[in-house]
Amino acid sequence: MNVQQSKTAIIEFIKVNKIYPPDVIALRDVSLAIKPGEIVFLTGMSGAGKTTLLKLICAMEQPTKGLIEVAGHDLGRISLKNMQLVRQKIGMAYQDFKLLPKLTVYQNIAMPMEITFTPPKTIRDRINYLLDTLNLHGKADIKPDKLSRGEQQRVAIARAAANYPPILLADEPTGNLDRENSDLVIKLFAQLNRAGTTLIIATHDPVLYKSYPAQTLELSQGQFVFKDQATPKTATGE
Amino acid sequence: MNLHLSSIIVQTARNLKHTWGTQLMTLITVSLSVLMFSFFFLIFLNLKQAGGQISKNIRLIIYLNNDIPAAAQPQYIQKIKSFNKVDKIIFKTRNDALRQLRQQLGKDGDVLDDLTAGFLPPSIEVYPARDLVSLAKIKRFSDFLATLPGAQKVQYGHKWIERLSYFTQLIRLIVLLSGGLLVLTATFMVSSTIRLTVVSRNDELEILHILGASKSYLQMPLIIEGLLQGVIGSGIGLLCLYFLFNYIRSRFTGPGLMSIIHFSFLPPPTTAAILIISILLCTTGSIISIRKFLRF
Numbered sequence A: 001m002n003v004q005q006s007k008t009a010i011i012e013f014i015k016v017n018k019i020y021p022p023d024v025i026a027l028r029d030v031s032l033a034i035k036p037g038e039i040v041f042l043t044g045m046s047g048a049g050k051t052t053l054l055k056l057i058c059a060m061e062q063p064t065k066g067l068i069e070v071a072g073h074d075l076g077r078i079s080l081k082n083m084q085l086v087r088q089k090i091g092m093a094y095q096d097f098k099l100l101p102k103l104t105v106y107q108n109i110a111m112p113m114e115i116t117f118t119p120p121k122t123i124r125d126r127i128n129y130l131l132d133t134l135n136l137h138g139k140a141d142i143k144p145d146k147l148s149r150g151e152q153q154r155v156a157i158a159r160a161a162a163n164y165p166p167i168l169l170a171d172e173p174t175g176n177l178d179r180e181n182s183d184l185v186i187k188l189f190a191q192l193n194r195a196g197t198t199l200i201i202a203t204h205d206p207v208l209y210k211s212y213p214a215q216t217l218e219l220s221q222g223q224f225v226f227k228d229q230a231t232p233k234t235a236t237g238e
Numbered sequence B: 001m002n003l004h005l006s007s008i009i010v011q012t013a014r015n016l017k018h019t020w021g022t023q024l025m026t027l028i029t030v031s032l033s034v035l036m037f038s039f040f041f042l043i044f045l046n047l048k049q050a051g052g053q054i055s056k057n058i059r060l061i062i063y064l065n066n067d068i069p070a071a072a073q074p075q076y077i078q079k080i081k082s083f084n085k086v087d088k089i090i091f092k093t094r095n096d097a098l099r100q101l102r103q104q105l106g107k108d109g110d111v112l113d114d115l116t117a118g119f120l121p122p123s124i125e126v127y128p129a130r131d132l133v134s135l136a137k138i139k140r141f142s143d144f145l146a147t148l149p150g151a152q153k154v155q156y157g158h159k160w161i162e163r164l165s166y167f168t169q170l171i172r173l174i175v176l177l178s179g180g181l182l183v184l185t186a187t188f189m190v191s192s193t194i195r196l197t198v199v200s201r202n203d204e205l206e207i208l209h210i211l212g213a214s215k216s217y218l219q220m221p222l223i224i225e226g227l228l229q230g231v232i233g234s235g236i237g238l239l240c241l242y243f244l245f246n247y248i249r250s251r252f253t254g255p256g257l258m259s260i261i262h263f264s265f266l267p268p269p270t271t272a273a274i275l276i277i278s279i280l281l282c283t284t285g286s287i288i289s290i291r292k293f294l295r296f
């Protein structure tokens, strides 16, 4: 996780600061480099800055200071057109889901695929697969607000995963899920990762990141705590 | 391409579903504006045509005190021609006038038997050249003819022509006004309807934006919405005009104004122009709203 790896990194932060007005410092001089195909758990207490970091990657928020590069683009100097192309490469499952209440589950999951002009038949097959995989059979035509929190969460994850994104950002993906459904989500993520997706999963649930062998980055008050990440593969131990 | 189109049509349909009430109101307003404008424009065109027809066939009659001897006629012809080009000049003596009247009366002509030729004035009929179409020019010509030696008065049915001309001017004003109204309703009504769509779909547009939807993906459905308002609105307006036209024509055939004037529908290029301009106006309306209210 050092800056030298930047040549091959798909996501790179250099000294990124994020201050929410008026003076909430969410991230402080954060630098990181994540290579394609990596899995990274972003941990830390609530309020540590996990969500902020993910939002900076998908350009939902702009950094107050510092440089962010995603898929070879400097997000500070990118044209709108390229920005949208980068965003199409990112699937994000938001902590607050951001599902559209007026649309059905099916239409919600279809959105990223419609944006990229995926053929309707492909969309249908993919959605059916995701609904099956995430234990959401028969929910296709229901509006999200009729679903439980756990179900809504899985719909959000299905939408993030729909387009086989090269980068998948999941913000507390198991926050509302029981053990079995968490496992379904982990399985889907693992499957995407095997196909090449870079995964960044923000979670404060130790069960999740301890159960899966991957590196963890711990945030505390907007800064990385360096004890865990020197040797990524062993970071999953005690 | 096909794919893009179907996706964008789905989006457009979604938009229409959310705000159909307002959409319908706008559609009706656009239709009415197009109907009103094209109705007055139709009347205007027909009046102008009729005016032109009448001016073309105009004839000025100079009533004289006395017959003009044949020897003096070339002098008159020369004088008249020096003022304006003329197709034809006919001199009519008292006897000619009487003969003509008798001919017109036909069988009843014998009531004239007891009369001498003296009671009908002699006249000169002047048929001006075709280029003399404006009312003002005809008037000037008529004033000139009145100064010819022996001229009593000049007639050319000017009351009737004047009235037609004023009426045409009035209709022209109404055409301009209703045209302005059409511009306003098409642009602003459509613009405010699109604004409503943007507002009602703001959450969705925002999420589509952060999911990476391109600018055109977000804007196309809104532009198509305006375009559809224009196509359907002006289509309905013109169709209504067509039915109205046929209804009026079937009601008012027979003697009278309609049989003198050849009453015809808007020529196809004009119809197409109204259609295209309305569509452009409505599309402009939606673009205005996109510029103003779509924040991405």
Ligand SMILES: Nc1ncnc2c1ncn2[C@@H]1O[C@H](COP(=O)(O)OP(=O)(O)O)[C@@H](O)[C@H]1O
Pocket: A020, A021, A024, A025, A026, A044, A045, A046, A047, A048, A049, A050, A051, A052, A053
């Ligand atoms: N939109 C915002 N405006 C102001 N402060 C914010 C906003 N979003 C997050 N914060 C603050 O930034 C800090 C980091 O928040 P967040 O990134 O959501 O942390 P986490 O996801 O780790 O819980 C917190 O103190 C939070 O209150």
Ligand SMILES: [Mg+2]
Pocket: A047, A050, A051, A052, A095, A171
């Ligand atoms: Mg968070």
